[in-house]
Amino acid sequence: MTLETVPAHAPLELEHFLPYRLSILSNTVSQSIASEYQDRFELSMTEWRVMTILARFPEISAREVVDRSAMDKVAVSRAVARLVNAGRVDRGIHDGDKRRSVLQLSEAGWAIHDEVAPLARAHERDLLARLDEGEQAQLNSILDKLLAL
Template identity: 70%
Template sequence: MAEEHHPDHAPLELENFLPYRLSILSNAVSQAIADDYQRRFDLSMTEWRVMAVLARFEGLSAREVAERTLMDKVAVSRALAKLVETGWVTRATHDGDKRRSVLGLSEAGWAIHEVVAPMAREHERNLLSRLDEEERTWLVRILDKLQAMEPK
């Protein structure tokens, strides 16, 4: 007689597993946008995300950038090191406190942002054009609801 298996112990059907599907979709969408700016500016996805966050919220610390993006602190630190080295991000001290850096886009960083941000918006428009208005409204509602969930 075959053993009965609890459904939680069956192989995970990744193609139907929501976190996996969201991750695959996110990676595909992000990579489609990233291909353009990587080719043009030798800018990684992590570096662009850091720049985008600093464009939106200037004066953050590296820790705050990592918190806002939910990216690994080491990856953010590496991205920031390259962005500072290339001159696209500035690093200053916060009110003379050498323990806290304040980050922002440099003039050169803003110039790159002004090229990449419209490219990202165009990719977003193309993606959302596959949905009708009601579907777009529901997508935003669903994403907002899922993002508001407290992690366990």
């Protein structure tokens, strides 16, 4: 049976439902990496993601973090507040405009980033090692197409 021939009232077969499978894969991969930094730095997955975005795109607003990550606005706001309170992120003013704050990693934030990022890259290498070069290229191509939605 193809997607076109499945009756509308049929229950979803989650084990074959793409959004579910992608979610499971994402959660499994993210959690395996998260275990490396959660205990060691008391850092949540959302906090780490915010930090990685700020490392790549310094001096952006929390709203821009949300836009770049597709994470929940409230979750990002809470993560930013915790990171600022912990001294891992500095909040400043954008070019003297007091209405717009910008975020950047603090020295302490960079120190954590520089310890965790190599661990994350190693996890990525281990995961991708299960695929040959052609499969890795296909995966990247497919992900690019799906992320362009």
